[in-house]
Amino acid sequence: xxxxxxxxxxxxxxxxxxxxxxxxxxxxxxxxxxxxxxxxxxxxxxxxxxxxxxxxxxxxxxxxxxxxxxxxxxxxxxxxxxxxxxxxxxxxxxxxxxxxxxxxxxxxxxxxxxxxxxxxxxxxxxxxxxxxxxxxxxxxxxxxxxxxxxxxxxx
Numbered sequence: 643x644x645x646x647x648x649x650x651x652x653x654x655x656x657x658x659x660x661x662x663x664x665x666x667x668x669x670x671x672x673x674x675x676x677x678x679x680x681x682x683x684x685x686x687x688x689x690x691x692x693x694x695x696x697x698x699x700x701x702x703x704x705x706x707x708x709x710x711x712x713x714x715x716x717x718x719x720x721x722x723x724x725x726x727x728x729x730x731x732x733x734x735x736x737x738x739x740x741x742x743x744x745x746x747x748x749x750x751x752x753x754x755x756x757x758x759x760x761x762x763x764x765x766x767x768x769x770x771x772x773x774x775x776x777x778x779x780x781x782x783x784x785x786x787x788x789x790x791x792x793x794x795x796x797x
Contacts, residue, residue, distance in 0.1 A: 652757040655689045660751045664769035665776065669753065670739070673730035674705070674762045679716035680727075684762055686713075689755060696729060696750035696766060698740040703729040705752060705764065729764070742768055 660666070676684070683689070688711035696705050704726040712720040731739075742748045747770050754765040772780075 650759050653754060654684050654687055654757065655691050655755045657691045657694070657751065657753050659692050660753055660767060660769065662777075663772060664749070664751060664767070665772055666753070666767040666769050667748075668768040670731070670735060670766045670768070671758075672703070672764050672766055674764055675728040675730060676710075676762055677721045679713040679719065679721050680710045681762060682713040682716070683710050684755070685757070688713075691752050691755060694752050696752065698736070698743060701736075703731055703736055703739070703750070705729055708752065708755075729766070739766075739768060747771065 690709040694705060694708040696703050698704075705728075706726050707724060708727060709723050710721070712723060739750060743750060749769050749771070750766050751769050752764045753767045756763055756765075
């Protein structure tokens with residue numbers, strides 16, 4: 643089920659795998675163009691976003707591989723669970739991020755999916771893949787922080 647984040651916000655899903663696999667360089671909030679049964683499924687928390695990514699196509703940005711399970715009560719008119727979904731952005735943001743994606747090594751991945759004032763929103767991250775050394779550095783930083791916290795607790 644979804645969890646309460648801030649007043650007026652209801653977090654549906656987070657992409658924990660994204661922060662582990664990528665270095666997030668910039669974030670952006672975008673709206674989602676959804677069908678009615680998709681909104682009902684999102685409110686029920688029936689979404690998987692582990693392998694999702696966004697890609698520019700035809701002057702617009704689409705979210706691929708986001709799986710929203712079919713809504714049970716809409717059995718007569720079900721939606722396709724993994725269809726590409728249009729992201730709603732301002733033209734300047736779309737152009738800026740589209741240019742970055744065309745550069746080598748950048749991708750756009752969804753980080754958080756939530757409702758804000760009743761509208762489905764997704765927090766996108768402009769990311770660059772982490773190398774093996776980057777992951778080792780993260781582990782080292784986490785270990786040193788843990789040691790410092792333990793030392794402070796002992797005092």
